[in-house]
Amino acid sequence: xxxxxxxxxxxxxxxxxxxxxxxxxxxxxxxxxxxxxxxxxxxxxxxxxxxxxxxxxxxxxxxxxxxxxxxxxxxxxxxxxxxxxxxxxxxxxxxxxxxxxxxxxxxxxxxxxxxxxxxxxxxxxxxxxxxxxxxxxxxxxxxxxxxxxxxxxxxxxxxxxxxxxxxxxxxxxxxxxxxxxxxxxxxxxxxxxxxxxxxxxxxxxxxxxxxxxxxxxxxxxxxxxxxxxxxxxxxxxxxxxxxxxxxxxxxxxxxxxxxxxxxxxxxxxxxxxxxxxxxxxxxxxxxxxxxxxxxxxxxxxxxxxxxxxxxxxxxxxxxxxxxxxxxxxxxxxxxxxxxxxxxxxxxxxxxxxxxxxxxxxxxxxxxxx
Amino acid sequence: xxxxxxxxxxxxxxxxxxxxxxxxxxxxxxxxxxxxxxxxxxxxxxxxxxxxxxxxxxxxxxxxxxxxxxxxxxxxxxxxxxxxxxxxxxxxxxxxxxxxxxxxxxxx
Numbered sequence: 001x002x003x004x005x006x007x008x009x010x011x012x013x014x015x016x017x018x019x020x021x022x023x024x025x026x027x028x029x030x031x032x033x034x035x036x037x038x039x040x041x042x043x044x045x046x047x048x049x050x051x052x053x054x055x056x057x058x059x060x061x062x063x064x065x066x067x068x069x070x071x072x073x074x075x076x077x078x079x080x081x082x083x084x085x086x087x088x089x090x091x092x093x094x095x096x097x098x099x100x101x102x103x104x105x106x107x108x109x110x111x112x113x114x115x116x117x118x119x120x121x122x123x124x125x126x127x128x129x130x131x132x133x134x135x136x137x138x139x140x141x142x143x144x145x146x147x148x149x150x151x152x153x154x155x156x157x158x159x160x161x162x163x164x165x166x167x168x169x170x171x172x173x174x175x176x177x178x179x180x181x182x183x184x185x186x187x188x189x190x191x192x193x194x195x196x197x198x199x200x201x202x203x204x205x206x207x208x209x210x211x212x213x214x215x216x217x218x219x220x221x222x223x224x225x226x227x228x229x230x231x232x233x234x235x236x237x238x239x240x241x242x243x244x245x246x247x248x249x250x251x252x253x254x255x256x257x258x259x260x261x262x263x264x265x266x267x268x269x270x271x272x273x274x275x276x277x278x279x280x281x282x283x284x285x286x287x288x289x290x291x292x293x294x295x296x297x298x299x300x301x302x303x304x305x306x307x308x309x310x311x312x313x314x315x316x317x318x319x320x321x322x323x324x325x326x327x328x329x330x331x332x333x334x335x336x337x338x339x340x341x342x343x344x345x346x347x348x349x350x351x352x353x354x355x356x357x358x359x360x361x362x363x364x365x366x367x368x369x
Numbered sequence: 370x371x372x373x374x375x376x377x378x379x380x381x382x383x384x385x386x387x388x389x390x391x392x393x394x395x396x397x398x399x400x401x402x403x404x405x406x407x408x409x410x411x412x413x414x415x416x417x418x419x420x421x422x423x424x425x426x427x428x429x430x431x432x433x434x435x436x437x438x439x440x441x442x443x444x445x446x447x448x449x450x451x452x453x454x455x456x457x458x459x460x461x462x463x464x465x466x467x468x469x470x471x472x473x474x475x476x477x
Contacts, residue, residue, distance in 0.1 A: 224468040243464065
């Protein structure tokens with residue numbers, strides 16, 4: 001595990017470039033800072049200042065190398081690198097509330113923005129007018145869209161919302177793509193078509209993720225549950241009530257394994273067993289070093305008794321790498337089918353890179369397949 | 370007396386199974402809560418852990434909801450026994466079970 005403390009405040013969101021040498025992040029303000037890896041250090045090389053409100057989402061398109069950002073100022077910008085300067089292009093989202101999340105589509109010819117306006121803006125470039133335009137997906141979303149993820153076919157889009165539901169929509173834009181072929185989620189995919197809607201959980205859906213094949217979608221909600229819908233099982237939903245505090249981010253690392261993290265400040269492994277349709281918690285991936293238990297002196301005992309009304313020797317500090325909630329997970333290497341490395345950022349201003357092979361060996365009997 | 374313990378455990382499982390999930394009638398819910406509270410307070414401290422371990426995940430979540438409902442209207446001795454149930458239920462259900470008490474839409 002490599003942990004780097006970037007800030008003393010939360011990292012609002014982050015995105016990596018294609019070869020993972022640069023990371024773009026929002027340092028809890030209206031800007032985006034880009035850092036480049038210089039050996040063991042990180043050097044800030046760019047500051048992108050255009051938003052008038054907190055930047056809530058960043059995505060970095062690997063092939064075209066364009067950045068898209070969105071913020072509470074109800075705007076999104078597409079950034080292109082011209083020489084050594086990032087040039088922004090405003091995209092009118094036609095929303096009247098904060099934008100909350102943004103994702104490039106797999107082919108990078110569209111991007112989706114979730115917002116507090118209870119809709120999703122699907123944006124694409126219109127050649128004739130040299131301008132980004134957007135179409136809205138509204139029905140039947142009833143509250144803020146907190147998270148988005150694209151299906152590999154570039155058309156289907158999963159959205160997690162504060163109305164407690166996970167939904168999959170078609171974001172087919174005839175101007176930029178061919179008609180999609182049928183998928184296990186359905187065959188008719190006109191723009192805005194609702195392909196799947198989960199029954200209500202009892203919590204805001206913080207994060208949502210398609211598996212690499214697109215046949216499964218998983219989401220985490222504020223009622224401390226993890227759910228997974230399997231299109232190959234007639235969209236049956238498996239859910240797991242966890243023993244942890246709510247999870248804020250989730251990603252597939254293989255077709256059957258997921259890593260999720262949240263207010264417990266540590267990534268956790270879950271697996272899905274297709275036959276029984278069951279999700280299982282496999283363990284915390286942050287194994288703290290065993291600190292030597294030294295005895296308390298009489299003085300310390302008395303102080304504890306005075307301060308905390310208990311002479312308990314247990315440590316009240318966090319053993320985990322991250323010292324505050326983890327708010328985002330990104331896959332660095334191997335893709336969602338065979339992830340070998342992933343990254344977490346959190347409210348402690350830190351960024352950590354996790355190596356799956358070392359995690360496997362650190363946790364006995366843990367096989368990630 | 371194992372017979373008495375057996376009775377308490379049976380009453381406990383019966384109360385858990387018969388929770389009025391879809392009822393919108395406050396009187397029905399009030400009665401279920403009253404019954405559950407009676408059952409919970411009839412347990413000896415040493416018997417609580419076994420009872421909690423006999424529940425599945427949904428049962429533990431439901432028990433936690435009843436415990437907090439019981440905290441809302443404390444009677445003379447109820448809080449003490451409920452706190453013991455809380456400790457044991459927390460050990461099995463974790464903080465997640467408490468989170469689900471807070472986020473539940475269908476309240477008890």
